[in-house]
Structure formats: C-alpha cells, structure tokens
Amino acid sequence: MARILVIEDEDRQALLLQRGLGAEGHTVGVAPDGVRGLARAQRERWDLLVVDRMLPGLSGVDLCRAYRATGGSAPLLFLTARDTTADVVEGLDAGANDYLVKPFAFDELCARVRTLLRRSPGPTGARLATGPLVLDPAEHRAWCDGVELELTAKELELLHLLMKRSGSIVTRDALAGRLWDLETEPASNALEVHVSSLRRKLGDHGTLVRTVRGIGYTLREAPR
C-alpha cells in the first residue's frame, strides 16, 4: 500500500513497528539512527516517516528540520517518550505532522498512520474534502454533508487552515499567526471563541475539530 520509513534506534521496537505496519500491508523500511535515517529519507520516496524523538547521532527534531529544509514533503509522525507540551510543540514546529507518546496502543498508531496517509494537500485553490466537509477556497464557501455552512471570514479561514493540514496538528501560534497580524494582538481567548463557534456551526460534526491540549487543533475523525 504505502511506503513507510521507521527511524528508531531501539532494535526490537523498530522490528515490531516493521512487522505490525507490514501486517497492515505497508512496505516498511528501517533506519537505526538519525544520520542514516535522514540519508534514507532523502534518497528514496516515502509516503510517511515514523521517527523516534530521541535518536543517537541526529535527534528526531533536527532530522525533521533537515528533511523539511531539503524539500522533504512526506508526512512525519513522532514517537516520543517525552510528552511535555514544550517537547511536543518543538517537534511540531520543526515540521512534524503528528506525535504519539510511548508506550502507544498499536491500534492508535495504525489509525494515525491511516489519517496521515489519507491527507491530501492538493494545490491551493482546489476544493478540499475531509470526511463530510468540503471547502472551496476560491469561492469562500464550505459544505457539511452537502449543506452549505454560513461561516464568518475568520471561521472559514480557520477551517481552511485545518483542512489543508487535515490529520496533522496545527499549533495555536500557527493558527493565530495566519488569522491575525502580529500588530493586532487578539484577546487571549479569541482563537477559542472562533473554534467554539465553528464547532457549533458544524453541529454533530463539531467533534471533527479536536483540541490538542496546550498545543493546538487538528481536524481528525474520532479514534476507535
């Protein structure tokens, strides 16, 4: 199905990831450290990178930065034993799309992998679709289950940003930076207010917009 590169220094963990994801039908490559992992990531074509945050040689964050800096576009999922907000935000800011704290449930890993693989960046201006949601950036219109949504400009922009990176976590700073100029600092809870009203307008599908506590938001279908 998809080509996934696992960069993980713990042999057994790497092997289990390879075996488990392989059983899902993916082709899985393994690299045991950051330097070799980065080389393989750049040399071959991958649909997804699964990267341990703590790697010998080159840390996961540095690897991610280097990969993105050289034009690497495959979605990247961090596996991390460190789950503090600062750790996670650092990883996401380096260009990661999602993170999973060790020890993780394999079911959840598979669900995240599926979401990240489904993600369709698409050229700007093209219609975006996630689950029941459809958004047309050119016409500034959005639909849910085929019913057109009445959104304010800010809500539409917010939905657009989340749909463009559907499945990935978008940090609060990234959202606020796009929704407001740096000069017009919004009230501290302005983002929450817009997210809250967007959810209300999505009705039953409001839960698609998920809060990643302390970090940001993501557009993702509920796990399990």
Next chain:
Amino acid sequence: MTLRTRVTAAIVGPLVTLLVLVLLLQTRSVLAQRTQDVDDDLQTRAAALAGHIAHGEDGWIVDFEGGPGPAPEVTRDLLAWQVRVHPDGRVLEEHAPELLGKIVGLPDPTGEPGTWTRPVRVGGLQVVDRTVGDHATRAWTGLFLARVERGEEEMVRGLPPDLASPPTLQITVVRDLAPVRARTRALLGQIVLLGTLGTLAAFAIAQVLAGRLVRPLNDLARDAEAVRLPLDAAPLAPSNNGDEVDRLAHTLNHAFQRAQDSYARQARFTSDASHELRTPLSVIRSEVEVALRLGVADLTTREAFESVLHQVERMQATLDQLLCLARADRDGARTAGSVDLADVVRETVDTVRALSPSPPVALDVPDTLTVPADPAAVGMIVRNLLDNALRHTPSTGTVRVSLAVDGDSVRIRVEDDGEGIPAEHVAHVFERFHQVDPSRTGASAGLGLAIVETLAKVHGGTVHLDSEPGRGTRVEVRLPL
C-alpha cells in the same frame, strides 16, 4: 513583632526614659523653688510689718504712715496677719484673725546687743499649711527685733531715749496659696506636654530611622519571594557595598543556586526516568499487540498475552500519573498560558463517553471559559475527576459535570449518585496511593485525587470533597480566574 517595631522600641525606650528622668528632676527642682519663693515672700512681708513698729503714748504700736489701718503695699496679698509683742504676748495689731489659725508662742531669743540696720528675723520659725474655707493657706510665724541703731537719724519712731531696748516682735503672716498652686499646675502641665511632644518626636524619628534600616531588608525579601525556579541568572541584585544586607543577598543567591542545581537534577531524573521506563514498556506493549495482531492460535497463550497487555496498560497509567505528580511538584506554580476550560470539559466528556457510554454524563458548561492555567494540567484534573466518578457509579446512575464562574474563581463540579465514600476514608482520599477498598485490584493506583489536589494547588486553587455512603460523592475544584 516586626524588626521595624523592635528597632523603633530599641531607640524610643532609652530616649523616652532619659527624657522622663530629666523632666522629673526638673519638676522636683521647680516645686522646691516655688516653696522657697513663697517662704521668702512671707518673710519679706513679715519683716516689712516689723519695720512699722513705733512707740506711741500708750506704748508700742504698729504705725502705718498716714494713720492707723493696714498699709496696702505692706499687707497686699496677705489673707491675714498679726503682730504681737514679746515677752507678754500682747497683740498689737491683727487682720482677719479667723484665718490665722492656732499660733504657738515662740520663745523669746533675747536680742543680743549689736547693730541692727533693719528689722531682722532673729529666730524661731513656724510654718503651718492649712485649708480654711476655700483657701489653701500658708501661715508663717517668726520673731523680729524692731530696732535700729541708736544715735542714727533713723530710730524707732517715738522711742523715748531712756527706754533701754525695743521689744522682740512675733509676726504671723498668712498667704493664699491658690495662685501659686495654679502657676505650679500650669508649669507641670507644660512639662507633661513637653514630655508627650518629646516622646512623639522620639517615636517619629525612631520610625523613620527603623524604616530606613529595614527598607533594604524588605526590598530583598520581596525580590526573594518573587524568585521562581528555574532561575534566570542571579535572581537577586546585591549592592556589593559589603554591608549585612549585601551579605544576605549573596547568601540567598547562593541558596537559590543550590536549589536550582537540585531542581535541574530532579528535572533530569524525571525526564530520564520517564524515558527509561517508557522505552522498554513500549517494546513490551508493541511486542504483545503485534503478536496478537499477527494471530496467536493457542488460547492459553492468547490469554497470557491479553493479561500482559492489561497489566502494561495499568503500569503505563500509573507511570503517567507519577510523572504528572513529579512535574507538578517540581514546576510548582508555573502556569503555562491559558486554556478554554469549557472546551477541555466537553472534550474529556466526549472521550469518556466514547469509551464507556454508561452511566450517562450530564453536562452543564458555558460556551467558552478561559482560565490562566496549564492546559495539560486542567485536562488531567477533569479527566481524573470524571474517571473517579464513573468508576464508583453504577450504570443506572448519573454523573453530573458542571462548570461555572463563582466570584473570582472557576468552579468545576463533578457529582455522582454512586456508592459514596465511607466517612473514615474521606480525610485520606487525597493521599497518594490511598485506596478506599484495597481489595479492588486493577481499578487504579489511588493517585487520581492526589493528582487533582496537587495540580489544583499549584494553580492556587482548592479541592473540596463531600460524600455520603450510598448517596454519592461531590468533588469541587476551584481555580482562580
């Protein structure tokens, strides 16, 4: 007692004692001088009366020039007076005898021959203070020789040349003491006023001095209270002038640095421990899960694997909670940003509902409610409260979650109508690893409420728990806005 008060007392004490001592001595001397003045005045007046003795046709008389009757300038201010002649004690002249009191006859000292230039007090003295009617009086009695040198022009008037010597006179004069006493009282009042003003002035000066002395200490204390770990550079700015306050600042900086070192060690330990424990746990979990996914034919092996997985999940939950507590203990009151509490509550409830649809959870939250708190921490608080309520409520019961602003704080309330907590356990439910029913295994490690309390406290909040066995439990967390 503050240092400022102590320093003030140390300055004011001796100063005021000294002041009072000086004023008391001054008062004593003033009072003594007043008495002396009164007696001197009485003696002068008595002597003046003695100067008016004359020898008339019928013997000795008091001759006020210009006829009989008292001369104003001599007897002015005297309430009463009397002139008697020794040795027979005949009263020559008196005024207001009812005010004289009892006059004791003084022994005649027998004037020695000599040269007398004016009436001179020769001996005997009696001073009597008494109150007559409204008057406080002093009666002064003395003996005088009324004689001047024979042969001079100024002789005793009318004295025949053949008379050997003039007599000794016993003169009593009485004065009203009221005006003197009034002046004394006024003077004492002034002294008391002076003492009071002096004390106040001493107090004010001491306050200023003590304030000046204590201010650098207060500034240092305020700065030290504001210090939070982790430190940025040296937390306190010493004056480097070598005084005691400067030394204290250096000492405090040193202590803060040591705390910082131990803080860093603790942080590294927590981080290392989480990594070292989670990495193998992750391998174990993946091992079991991948094996189960790939298919385990043998039923016994499958059961064993499922049991391992269950225990790993338990261990993982406890590890997460321990790390959460360790971080809360370490990071203290650091609040990272703000969080929409309404969103946290809604999402936590959604997640929990997805996992276990019963008992139902009734939700009462506003659209948005932003609080200054660490998002991960409030998520943990809500999740633990909800897990706890659900675990102790039968599927036929109800769990109610409400969120509201109450004064200057936010109130998160989770109540259930479940089994409740026996009274003897209520006091202990916030202790770490406390289990209400130790025979129940697998449920939890007994850290949930400890975490709630710790996290609430580091945010400056409180937790309150009410429970009635058989009726249910209500937990309220209050966080400052």
